[in-house]
Amino acid sequence: MPQKTTKSTPAKPRSRSSIGAVRSPQSTEAILEAAAAILEEQGYRAFTMDALVERAGSSKPTIYRWWRSKGALLRDVYERTALTFVTSPDTGNLEQDLIEHLRSLWSWWRSSSAGETLRSVFIEIQLDSKAIAEFREEFLPRRERTLRKIFARAVSAGEIVDGPAVEVAVSMLTGMSWLHLVTANLDNLDDIDNSVAVIVKGLRVR
Secondary structure (H helix, E strand, C coil): CCCCCCCCCCCCCCCCCCCCCCCCHHHHHHHHHHHHHHHHHHCHHHCCHHHHHHHHCCCHHHHHHHCCCHHHHHHHHHHHHHHHHCCCCCCCCHHHHHHHHHHHHHHHHHHCCHHHHHHHHHHHHCCCHHHHHHHHHHHHHHHCHHHHHHHHHHHHCCCCCCCHHHHHHHHHHHHHHHHHHHCCCCCCCHHHHHHHHHHHHHHHCC
């Protein structure tokens, strides 16, 4: 008499969410990718943890274990793509390098969800002193890295002299750009050219 065969039940797929405080690279990427997709498709107003959990197939405990706040998560979403879309030109001319870099930054902000994401970070950290300190001491220096690299090349080439004025120039260009971002005024690219021209002229004065 033939033996009766039984059909085995397929194993339930394991959740991408890892247990413990150590991040799983696969889970981290899935969460950041899902967050970026929500922001791109529906905007900041639709960005909730419930929507993210559903989209990423993760859980709230996992998300809050890896990101202490919504602002921290948004910051990582922003930085995930910044290096891909923002150029770091090296034309041999300080003024041209600054203009090309800032124009690429503004274009990225304007043409994707990146601008709204960064504005959302500003919103989320306002009442959190720890988040503001982290933003000032860690996030801001990373975001100014390309500007500092451009100025450092100009110093090495003898185009400008190193000193406190370079730090001021970095702050002025960052502040000018973020002012245009928060006021949704990213179309007037002449503001970049004019600001860069004034700053570079000042730096070149011996």
